[in-house]
Amino acid sequence: MMDLKQQFQLEDGTQFPGKTYANELLKPVFDDQKEYLLEAMLLIHEAHTIMLNEQGILTKSEKDSILAAIHSVSSLDPSSLTYSEEFEDLFFYVESKIGEIIGDELAGKMHIAKSRNDLGEGMYRIILRQFIKELINEMNKLKNAVLYQAEQHTESIMPAHTHTQPAQPTTFGHYLVAIHDNLSRDINRLHQAHRTVNQSPMGAAAITTSGFPINRERMVELLDFDGLVENSYDAIATGDYLIESAQALISTMTNMGRWLQELLRMCSKEVGIIKVSDAYVQISSIMPQKRNPVSIEHSRAIASSAAAEGLSVIHMIHNTPYGDINDTEDDLQPHLYKGYEKAVRVSKIMNAVILTIDFDKERAYSEAKKNMITITELADVLARDYGVPFRNAHKAASLVSKYASNQGLELYELKVEQINNLLEGIEIDQKDWEAIIDPRTFVERRKITGGTNPDIVKEMIIKRKNSQSQT
Secondary structure (H helix, E strand, O other), rough: OOOOHHHHHHHHHOOOOOHHHHHHHHHHHHHHHHOOOOOHHHHHHHHHHHHHHHHOOHHHHHHHHHHHHHHHOOOOHHHHOOOOOHHHHHHHHHHHHHHHHHHHHHHHHHOOOOOOHHHHHHHHHHHHHHHHHHHHHHHHHHHHHHHHHHHHOOEEEEEEHHHOEOOOOOOOOHHHHHHHHHHHHHHHHHHHHHHOOOEEEOOOOOOOOOOOOOOOOHHHHHOOOEOOOOHHHHHHHHHHHHHHHHHHHHHHHHHHHHHHHHHHHHOOOOOOOOOHHHHOOOOOOOOOOOOOHHHHHHHHHHHHHHHHHHHHHHHHHHHOOOOOHHOOOOOOOOHHHHHHHHHHHHHHHHHHHHHHHHEHHHHHHHHOOOOOHHHHHHOOOOOHHHOOOOHHHHHHHHHHHHHHHHHOOOOOOOOOOHHHHHOOOOOOOOOHHHHOOOHHHHHHHOOOOOOOHHHHHHHHHHHHHHHHHHO
């Protein structure tokens, strides 16, 4: 009677690849490689073949035959390329397809001075640079949409919050310029990641280059890289381009998730200063009054998922040896691709939402009058215009705030006589008090660099639009 091991081996096999290994690893990896890497693999084969001919390593006839076979394989319907246990991965599968056309011997010459190692690193970089570039393009559209709305709302007063509590009056335009600048920094981080990624590892071969007289610099040109990872060990062993790409993704999606959460708060019925277009809300299955801003909710969730994909990359590289390892390859790469795909989806959705939102100026202004959020101006007026030491002025403002709170009143509901009685010896005139309780005056008085004054915000917007036109 067979024991457990013998029974398992009878079903799974004793020769490579075992059924479990094939089904749970090789086939899923093959499918991922086919989906993401096939085009880049053929591109590298083509460039490497051209370089080998230019260096006198392949004859023109050999080059022409190999290129014709590569082009023939590239024209195949990808769905016709299916995993076979005969081949370990897509690399050997493609070589066999080319060999069917021109013979295995000539197909093998295509790999002179080229390893799966530098080929793999080259493919990963080519695909990743495309994903990063696509996200940069979509983020720029979103950034422009934010700036467009900021320009419409330089005078739209609303409360600013600190520690999730009403703090001081600002404008929606001032708020949106802040988001724009945050987006801009993340776009810069993506550009830096792209520069790091877009360096050629080709010619490093397994890890020490080759004894053949290849031209690594020519491969930079043929594959449209920006430069060369010069040290061949570095070209194969490094994972920092993956880490930097993941970090840029994590930063972008984490930062975006924060203001997505803010927008959801502003969309709530209780706050109600933002209305999402009917094109991007959904109704309840049972409550007919609902307008659910699920476009923003989904974006928040997808952004979190994209950031998680980036974190997976960091964790998978952490504490791995510095060399050619599987940890940075087939199992890791899809996390980056899927992370960037999700980030692109979020950017596209939010571009549509931001461009089409309506802002309730009257309600926002009404909210900016509440919760005593102009009280800072009382302390400033006392110190600036009445000669009260600032710390004493701050204590006086705090006294007024506590009095209003105890009475259940807003600042604008207090009379100047009540204020003067509280201040004991300081007589604020009616005009000054009216300015203190007015959110619009509060906003307009903050006219230093970066402040809320509408003219200052307009200057910031113009500066950013001019900067974009010069890039």
